[in-house]
Amino acid sequence: MFSRAYQTHHDRQLALWLLTCAVVIYGMILLGGVTRLTESGLSMVEWRPIMGIWPPIGEAAWQEVFAKYQRFPEYQKINQGMGLDEFKVIFMYEYLHRVLGRLIGLLFIIPLVFFALRGVIRPGLMPRLLVLLVLGGCQGLLGWYMVKSGLVDRPSVSQYRLTAHLGLAVALYAAILWQFLNLWPKAGRRSKSSSTASLAGVARWSPLLVVLVYLMILSGGLVAGTDAGYAYPTWPKMGPGFVPPGLYAATPSWLAAFEDVTTIQFNHRLFAYLLFFLVGGFGLFLALKASGTALRLAGGAVMAALLLQITLGIGTLLTRMAIPVAAGHQAGAILLLTVLLFTVHLLRRHTTINGS
Template identity: 60%
Template sequence: MLLSQQQRQYDHQIAAWLMLCAAVVFGMIILGGVTRLTNSGLSMVEWKPLMGVIPPLSDEAWQQTFDKYKAYPEYQKINRGMDLDGFKSIFLYEYLHRLLGRTIGVLFFFPMLFFMLRQRVPAGMQPKLWLLFLLGGCQGLLGWYMVKSGLVDNPHVSQYRLTAHMGLAVLIYAFMLWLIFDLRFARPPKGGANGPLAGWSLVLVALVYLMILSGALVAGTKAGFAYNTWPLMGTGFVPPGLYSGVPPWLDAFEDITTIQFNHRIFAYCLTVLIPVFAVLAWRRAPRPRVRLAVLLLVLALLLQLGLGISVLLLHVPVSLAAAHQGGAVILLSAALFLAHTLRR
């Protein structure tokens, strides 16, 4: 009994550490959105995992960094004539984004080693923590792979690589959140899992994740600027030219009209499915934690819908667009909480 109480204390410590890491990853996702929205992502043309921690500290160093940027197509084709102060403003966002990524690595790795060496990690969780660390390393490599796609003749990052980068960041966050729920709510509630609801809750999580990926495609192609009307796209609900390319299926990834339309359809589907699922969960699993999870999910959906419509109508302002990206992660968090509550 004493050992069990001690392990519960350790579980809460690990959960608190993972909560901090998840909060910083959430901030990283928001900052990544701001970096993209301010067109700052290609301002750092080198990848120095260790030395890149130190920014330019002198006027000479700043000028050298600026001169390197001038050698690449983004300056030559888009930002020609930009002065040093203008360069500093875009450099700052990308630098902070990379610095925060390194900070997450340190914040995760050393406490993980401490908990493992002190044998405080519960059985079966060590491989999951190592997997999280590995995914974090892959995310850093994928980030540079994404940036490299824009350091070419066409100074725009690949929407495929951006979507993969965003998708992996959200996956890391979601995995971390699930471990936190396992640690904080380890004891199954009375009644156990709620039959089909428990399984369908994971389908709902997957649909929210797919919507996030579709939003990343919108961001990567700047499709949010194509139709700034709602609920219609231009003069109709279905815009002209939808899936008119050759082959048609490629339009889902490369045609801005089709990409924005698909993202809207995802949102409409979730607007119907989430309330239906919420009502079913409320009636069939009338436990306090389930009902709390249901309320959080519905509130997150309403917040995200409001942000999404506002972003469109106001022509994608940076602050609202970044909030919309954060709202998507909050919606996923609420869906995960409900799924975990139903399954555990």
């Protein structure tokens, strides 16, 4: 058996490794969003998971990949007449996105094998790490499955596959971050607090807020996948009023929530308003009522991240999806999820320690 100090030391090493993976995945998600915003995702029409690590080298190689791109719908229906220099720009966004995905795989696998061979992974953690590894592999397959949907007859990927690809990436990020928080050495026992009872009630339902923010991100995936943000680039109204005409105008009506741009954007806005009250109220409660400084600061951070994200969302609409603002909006969504995960974990740890 390892001593407590020995296990804590290696838990810290594992935690820093997982944190590094989470940070790089954050960057991967943002790069994926920029790839989508610049309409670069269909520039690479082959997967080539091994040899695809090398970019085209030399004019002949560039002409070859460009000729392949010209045989597919995006070039024929949208980018007809695009020159090689313009193609190189969109190609490099997608190329870097794929290369970063491969590097994340190596960043996870190599240290995992190293720690496993040294026998320093605490009991019960290895199965969870292996599940994350398998899901990471599935993410790569899902990315190519998404791209394939835009190489058939229409020059855009399926919004369902795009949302699934985004959703799995965010789920992996959140799961890895949660494992980091579990492994990072905990503070010592805190003194009992009169606010423990009320905090314990909040702690029990606080994970629901994480789920709602995650669903909000999936809703954003549908907006991106259908270009629904262009339908009504105004705020707070959508057209003549708050509620636009033609909501759920589909057969069956529920299908409009996934395929009608007006309904998709309206639902995304409603989600934002709901989170403003629920997440904002949660942050305000902690900032005002929590006894510990760390929890009060966490509550303030939640409110700040929420306000930033809402501001970026409105700005994305009013600038008609300007790439820097829209990319910032996606970054803000992951930031809000991150701050919320930290806060929920801290709150649950606080109430567990004080309630013990």
